[in-house]
Amino acid sequence: MNPELYLAALVVQEAQMGLMVLDSNENIVLFNEWLVKAACLPEKDAIGKNLLQLFPELQGTRLQSAVETSLQKGFPSLLSQSLNRTPFPIYAGAEEYKTGIRMEQLIHVIPLKGGGITPQRHCIIQIANVSEAVRREKILIEQAKELRRNLITDGLTGIYSRRYWEEQTLVEFRKARRDCSPVAMMMLDVDLFKHFNDTYGHPEGDLCLQRVARAAANELKRPRDILARYGGEEFVALLPETNLEGAAVVSERIVKAIQNLQIPHLKSNVAPYVTLSIGVACGFPVGGDTQETIISEADQALYAAKHLGRNRVVLRKDEFFFTTGNIKITNGIL
Numbered sequence: 001m002n003p004e005l006y007l008a009a010l011v012v013q014e015a016q017m018g019l020m021v022l023d024s025n026e027n028i029v030l031f032n033e034w035l036v037k038a039a040c041l042p043e044k045d046a047i048g049k050n051l052l053q054l055f056p057e058l059q060g061t062r063l064q065s066a067v068e069t070s071l072q073k074g075f076p077s078l079l080s081q082s083l084n085r086t087p088f089p090i091y092a093g094a095e096e097y098k099t100g101i102r103m104e105q106l107i108h109v110i111p112l113k114g115g116g117i118t119p120q121r122h123c124i125i126q127i128a129n130v131s132e133a134v135r136r137e138k139i140l141i142e143q144a145k146e147l148r149r150n151l152i153t154d155g156l157t158g159i160y161s162r163r164y165w166e167e168q169t170l171v172e173f174r175k176a177r178r179d180c181s182p183v184a185m186m187m188l189d190v191d192l193f194k195h196f197n198d199t200y201g202h203p204e205g206d207l208c209l210q211r212v213a214r215a216a217a218n219e220l221k222r223p224r225d226i227l228a229r230y231g232g233e234e235f236v237a238l239l240p241e242t243n244l245e246g247a248a249v250v251s252e253r254i255v256k257a258i259q260n261l262q263i264p265h266l267k268s269n270v271a272p273y274v275t276l277s278i279g280v281a282c283g284f285p286v287g288g289d290t291q292e293t294i295i296s297e298a299d300q301a302l303y304a305a306k307h308l309g310r311n312r313v314v315l316r317k318d319e320f321f322f323t324t325g326n327i328k329i330t331n332g333i334l
Helices: 001-016 033-039 062-072 094-098 131-152 162-179 193-200 202-218 245-262 291-307
Strands: 018-022 028-031 077-079 103-110 121-130 183-191 225-232 234-241 276-283 315-319 320-323
Touching: 018 094, 028 103, 028 193, 028 234, 033 121, 033 276, 062 077, 062 121, 077 245, 121 291, 121 320, 162 225, 162 291, 183 193, 183 202, 183 291, 193 202, 202 225, 202 234, 234 245, 245 276, 245 315, 276 291, 291 320
Parallel strands: 276 315
Antiparallel strands: 018 028, 018 121, 077 103, 103 121, 183 234, 183 276, 225 234, 315 320
16 A cells, blocks of 8 residues: 555544545445444444435434535535534443443534545545533533522522622613613511520521521512622612502512511510511612612611511601501601
């Protein structure tokens, strides 16, 4: 054999990727050693066979289309792993073959124009094993997701973090200005929580906050409503496209949900169980209301709720405070 041809054949057989050559009728004329091992298929069983005869599952696939385009029009194709994960039944090893776990594949289909001693057109199917790259990519994606979860989630309660709440508040205020819609905010505080911690201990206090957070979050029914831990035993909620009356309804549901938990609180002078006070305010960003002014008004309403005896919802509107239920109007300055 010509030394150059021998060297070329040796390179093809030793290449650390799959190399298959098809003639113009899509019959296999070259099937290298890498493919023999990966497909668990002797070379003699592949040579001369039609591609679809040997691999019938390729019928109608993107790979078959790429082969036809290469042979008929002379255009190359790249089949990315993300869209064409495992076209060929090939495996990284014997164990993967037994379990049916296919190799992740990156495939190039490359035309070989006829000329000289081979006038007919051929194409090369080049197959690279990208399983390890895919595995690393999945790890990086999961790490990024975990980092994002840590950034947006409060570590103790599992609800949103204050940082995420502040980010989403900016987003929702921009949308509210564009749509001329209202935004409601709530400040929520577990009543006499210090007494609870002093009585039952910090581990029980943590469990209490977790249960309160879950119960309150369950009362926010819309995807864009956000409850976050503001700090300590305080929580904050954002309700886009919600007026004061709508926010009052949600707040009352939350207060009742916390009452229904019946978490014992023997040192409370409000009730024999854990209760919650909520301050609510609403504004129109298009009219100049800012997140700072609305949250400040909600905080003032929360202070009023505590002043009036806790375990209730107080709404701030203009310079006045209103309690839900009997809509009792209280002095604007408490």
